[in-house]
Amino acid sequence: MTAVQTGEATPAMPSAIKDAEATKTILHTLRHFHLGNPSVRGQLEPLGDDFLPALMAPYRDASRLRYDYPLFLYPAEGGDEERRGAELAKPLSTFLTEATEAVAPGEGSARILKDNLPRLEQALRLALQESQAPVPAKPLLSELSTKMVEQLGLDRVSTEKLQSDLHSLLESIPESGKFLAYGQHPALHLMIHVIRSQVIPRHAHFQREIEKYIRGLKLLLAVEKGKSAEAKAPAALEEAVGHSSHMFDANALADVMDHSHGSIGMTTVRRERVEEALKTLESYHRESILVRFVHTDGLDETLLGDIPGFESVVSDNPCIRAKEIFDEQAARLAKIFAAARIAKLEIDDLYDESIHDPWFETFNWEAFSHDELLLVPAVIALESALRVAGEAMPDFSRLLNSGRPVQILVRVLGHANPGRDSDKDPFAHFRTELGYLGISHRQAFVSQTSAARHEHLLDQFSTALDATRTGLHVINVGLRPTGQDVGLNGWLVAGAALEGRVHPFFQINPSAGDSFADRVDFSGNPQPERDWAVHEFSYRDENGEAMTIEQAFTFADYALLIPRLHGHFTPVPLICETDSLLPVADYLAMQEEESAQHIPYILALNSKGELRQLAVSRTLIQACRDRLNFWHALQEMAGVRSRYLEIGIAEAREEINSAAEARIEALTAEQEQKLGEARSEAAGEVMSRLTEVLLGMDFTSGAPRMPAASTADATTTPAETTAEEPAAPVEEEEDLGSEEPWIDSDLCTTCNDCLAINPQVFVYNDENQAYIADASAGTYAQMVEAAEICPSDCIHPGKPLNDSEAGLGELIERAAKYN
Numbered sequence: 146m147t148a149v150q151t152g153e154a155t156p157a158m159p160s161a162i163k164d165a166e167a168t169k170t171i172l173h174t175l176r177h178f179h180l181g182n183p184s185v186r187g188q189l190e191p192l193g194d195d196f197l198p199a200l201m202a203p204y205r206d207a208s209r210l211r212y213d214y215p216l217f218l219y220p221a222e223g224g225d226e227e228r229r230g231a232e233l234a235k236p237l238s239t240f241l242t243e244a245t246e247a248v249a250p251g252e253g254s255a256r257i258l259k260d261n262l263p264r265l266e267q268a269l270r271l272a273l274q275e276s277q278a279p280v281p282a283k284p285l286l287s288e289l290s291t292k293m294v295e296q297l298g299l300d301r302v303s304t305e306k307l308q309s310d311l312h313s314l315l316e317s318i319p320e321s322g323k324f325l326a327y328g329q330h331p332a333l334h335l336m337i338h339v340i341r342s343q344v345i346p347r348h349a350h351f352q353r354e355i356e357k358y359i360r361g362l363k364l365l366l367a368v369e370k371g372k373s374a375e376a377k378a379p380a381a382l383e384e385a386v387g388h389s390s391h392m393f394d395a396n397a398l399a400d401v402m403d404h405s406h407g408s409i410g411m412t413t414v415r416r417e418r419v420e421e422a423l424k425t426l427e428s429y430h431r432e433s434i435l436v437r438f439v440h441t442d443g444l445d446e447t448l449l450g451d452i453p454g455f456e457s458v459v460s461d462n463p464c465i466r467a468k469e470i471f472d473e474q475a476a477r478l479a480k481i482f483a484a485a486r487i488a489k490l491e492i493d494d495l496y497d498e499s500i501h502d503p504w505f506e507t508f509n510w511e512a513f514s515h516d517e518l519l520l521v522p523a524v525i526a527l528e529s530a531l532r533v534a535g536e537a538m539p540d541f542s543r544l545l546n547s548g549r550p551v552q553i554l555v556r557v558l559g560h561a562n563p564g565r566d567s568d569k570d571p572f573a574h575f576r577t578e579l580g581y582l583g584i585s586h587r588q589a590f591v592s593q594t595s596a597a598r599h600e601h602l603l604d605q606f607s608t609a610l611d612a613t614r615t616g617l618h619v620i621n622v623g624l625r626p627t628g629q630d631v632g633l634n635g636w637l638v639a640g641a642a643l644e645g646r647v648h649p650f651f652q653i654n655p656s657a658g659d660s661f662a663d664r665v666d667f668s669g670n671p672q673p674e675r676d677w678a679v680h681e682f683s684y685r686d687e688n689g690e691a692m693t694i695e696q697a698f699t700f701a702d703y704a705l706l707i708p709r710l711h712g713h714f715t716p717v718p719l720i721c722e723t724d725s726l727l728p729v730a731d732y733l734a735m736q737e738e739e740s741a742q743h744i745p746y747i748l749a750l751n752s753k754g755e756l757r758q759l760a761v762s763r764t765l766i767q768a769c770r771d772r773l774n775f776w777h778a779l780q781e782m783a784g785v786r787s788r789y790l791e792i793g794i795a796e797a798r799e800e801i802n803s804a805a806e807a808r809i810e811a812l813t814a815e816q817e818q819k820l821g822e823a824r825s826e827a828a829g830e831v832m833s834r835l836t837e838v839l840l841g842m843d844f845t846s847g848a849p850r851m852p853a854a855s856t857a858d859a860t861t862t863p864a865e866t867t868a869e870e871p872a873a874p875v876e877e878e879e880d881l882g883s884e885e886p887w888i889d890s891d892l893c894t895t896c897n898d899c900l901a902i903n904p905q906v907f908v909y910n911d912e913n914q915a916y917i918a919d920a921s922a923g924t925y926a927q928m929v930e931a932a933e934i935c936p937s938d939c940i941h942p943g944k945p946l947n948d949s950e951a952g953l954g955e956l957i958e959r960a961a962k963y964n
C-alpha cells in the first residue's frame with residue numbers, strides 16, 4: 146500500500162476458555178459451512194459488517210489517510226515538448242512540497258509556509274473530496290491559502306512573510322494546471338490528459354511543417370512564373386520594376402532578354418499537382434477535437450466536466466462506431482498528409498511520376514507513417530465488460546485484429562466476473578479474463594491496470610498511443626463499498642485488488658519485439674515472484690503477548706471488502722482450539738487431497754480492534770485457486786517464475802550429476818585395476834625376496850644366512866646389510882595405506898572443498914587435481930573433515946601426526962572408513 150496509515154491501537158486476539166469437546170462439534174459445523182451446507186448457518190455467529198482483512202485494518206478511516214490522490218495535472222497546452230509519465234501528474238503532497246522547495250529552496254527559507262503545508266494539503270483534500278472532474282488548481286489554492294492565513298492568526302510580520310511566500314508559490318503554478326480527485330472516472334480523465342498532452346504539441350509541430358511546405362510551394366510557383374514568356378513581356382517588366390519603369394525602355398529590355406536559356410517550365414501536369422497540393426495544405430485547420438469517446442450512453446458526461454478538445458459519441462456498438470470514426474478521420478487526413486508529402490518531394494525536386502503517382506492514388510491510413518498515425522485524433526471505444534464478454538465479442542475481436550490505432554477501454558470490478566451480470570453469483574463460473582482474451586489478438590496492445598496506481602496507468606496509456614496499434618485497456622475502477630460499516634474509499638479497494646492478485650497488472654506490447662520476453666511488462670505488481678504478497682502483521686495474542694507474523698494478502702482477504710460476498714465467511718468461535726484450521730495461503734499451497742483435512746480461514750479485525758479467524762467457504766477457495774492459476778500463467782508469460790525453466794534446471798542438474806557419477810565410477814574402476822596390478826606386482830616381488838631369503842637360510846643353525854651377494858652393496862658391512870633386511874617392501878606398502886594421509890588424485894573432481902578447509906595442506910597439481918602438499922600444516926581434524934566432505938571419497942586421512950591433538954579417539958574412528 147502506498148498510503149500513509151493512521152496510528153491505530155495494536156489489534157488483539159480476544160481470550161476465551163478453550164474447550165476440546167466443544168471444538169469437535171464446532172469443527173463439524175465449520176466443515177459443513179465450508180462445504181456450503183446452508184442448514185448450519187443458524188448455528189454460527191453472524192458476521193458483523195465492520196470486519197476488515199487484518200492487513201487493511203489500519204486504513205479503516207479513509208479520511209485520515211494521505212494517499213496519492215488528488216493529483217496535480219500539468220497543463221497539456223503551452224509546451225512544445227510532449228510530457229510523459231511522472232511529468233504528466235504528481236500526487237498532491239509531492240507537488241506541494243516540490244513546488245514550495247522550487248520557490249524557497251533550503252531548510253531555512255519559507256519556514257512558516259513549509260511548516261503549514263500539511264494543513265494546506267488537508268484543506269485541499271477536503272475541498273476536493275466530492276469533485277469528479279478536474280478542478281483548476283490556482284484559484285482553489287489561492288482561496289484556501291487566504292483562509293489558512295486567516296485561521297493561523299499570526300503576528301503581522303509572520304503573516305506578511307507567509308503571504309509573500311504563498312504568493313511566490315501561486316505564481317509558480319502553471320496557469321491551466323488542475324487537481325484531479327479519485328472520483329468516478331479517474332482513469333478516463335487520466336487517459337484524456339495523456340492524449341491531450343501528447344497530441345497538442347504534435348499538432349503544433351505539424352502546423353509549422355505545413356506552413357513551411359506552403360511557403361516552399363508558393364516559391365516554386367513564383368519561380369515557375371518567372372520562367373514564362375509573359376513574365377518577360379514589356380508590361381510585366383514594367384510592373385516588376387515598379388515606379389522606376391519610366392527611366393528605361395521596357396520594349397528594348399524585353400528584346401534583349403534571353404528567352405531560352407534556363408527557362409524550361411513545369412509541365413502542366415506538374416504545375417497542377419503543385420497547385421493542388423498547395424490548395425489542400427492551405428485548407429488544413431488544426432483539429433479542434435482531439436479525443437472522442439464512443440460509448441453506449443453509460444457515461445455520465447456531467448461527471449467528466451468541461452474538457453477542451455473532447456467529444457462524447459453515443460452508439461449501440463462502440464467498437465464498430467469507433468472504427469468508422471477512425472476511418473473517416475484518417476480518410477480526411479490522408480489528403481493532407483499526401484499533400485504534405487507531395488510538397489516535400491516537389492520542393493526537393495524528387496517527385497517521380499512513375500513511382501509516386503500510383504502510390505498517392507491508393508494512399509490511405511495503412512500507408513501512414515508512425516508520426517502521421519499519431520496525428521489522427523484519438524478514438525476510444527468505451528465498452529462494458531459484460532458486452533465484450535458476450536454480444537459484442539465478435540465486433541470487439543474484429544476491431545482488435547484490424548490494426549487501426551483505436552483504443553478500447555473496458556472497466557471491470559475486481560471481484561465480478563466480466564462474463565456474468567454483476568447481480569449474479571460471480572463464482573458460478575470460472576472468471577473470463579478479458580486481458581487474456583486480448584492477448585489472443587497477437588498484434589494488439591493489451592494492458593491491465595488501475596487508476597489506484599496512476600503512474601502505471603499513465604505509462605500504459607502513453608505506451609499504447611506510441612505503439613499506434615489497436616489497444617485494449619482493462620481497467621479496474623475500484624469500488625466504494627456500500628452497506629459496510631467502514632469508510633474505505635474506492636482507491637483503497639482498487640489497491641487491494643492489485644495486492645490480492647484479483648486484478649494483476651501487465652502490458653503486452655507487440656511493438657517491443659516478437660517474444661514474450663520482449664513484449665511483456667509485469668511491473669507494478671507487488672512481490673511478483675510470490676503467489677501472494679506478504680506483509681508483517683503485529684498483534685497481541687490471547688495472553689497479551691506482542692506477536693509479529695508474516696501475513697499473506699489473498700483473494701479471500703479482498704473478498705471480505707465486498708459486502709455481497711460476506712456469505713462466504715463465518716467467524717470461528719473463540720473457544721475453538723485446533724490444528725485443523727489453516728490460513729488460506731497455506732491451505733492453497735497444499736495438494737488438494739491433503740488440504741481436504743483442513744478448514745481455511747483469514748484473519749480479520751472488527752471496529753473494536755478484535756482479531757478473529759474467519760472460516761472461508763469452499764466456493765471462495767475455488768475462486769482463489771482460479772485467481773492463483775491466472776497469476777501463475779502471467780508469471781510464466783513474464784518469465785518471473787517459469788515451470789519450463791524449473792524443469793530445464795532440474796534436468797540439467799540431473800545430467801551433470803549422472804555424468805559426474807559415471808566419471809567417478811570409471812576412475813574408481815581404473816584405479817582399482819591399477820591397485821590390483823600394483824598389489825600383484827608387489828606380492829610377486831615379496832615372494833621372490835622371501836624365496837631368496839629362504840634359500841639363503843642355514844636350517845642347521847636356525848640362523849639366517851647372509852643374503853646372496855648380488856642383492857647387497859659390496860661396500861656395506863655385514864651389520865649394515867642385516868639392518869636393511871627382509872620383507873621391508875611389504876610393510877612399507879601397508880603403512881602407506883594406513884599411516885600417511887594421501888589423496889587418490891585421479892579421482893579428484895576439482896570441487897575445491899578440501900582447499901577451502903586448508904589450502905596449505907590441500908593443493909592442486911598441474912592437472913587441477915588435489916594432493917597433500919604438507920600434512921603437518923594442518924590438524925588431523927581438518928584431514929578427517931576433508932575426507933568426509935570429499936564428493937569422490939578420494940581423501941585418505943591416515944593416522945594422526947600429532948599425538949597431542951584433542952579428540953583424537955573420535956577422529957580416528959571417523960577416519961577409519963576412509964583409510
Ligand code: SF4
Nearest residue numbers: 893894896897899935
Ligand atoms: S574434496 Fe576431494 S574432490 Fe574436492 S578437491 Fe578435494 S580431493 Fe578433490
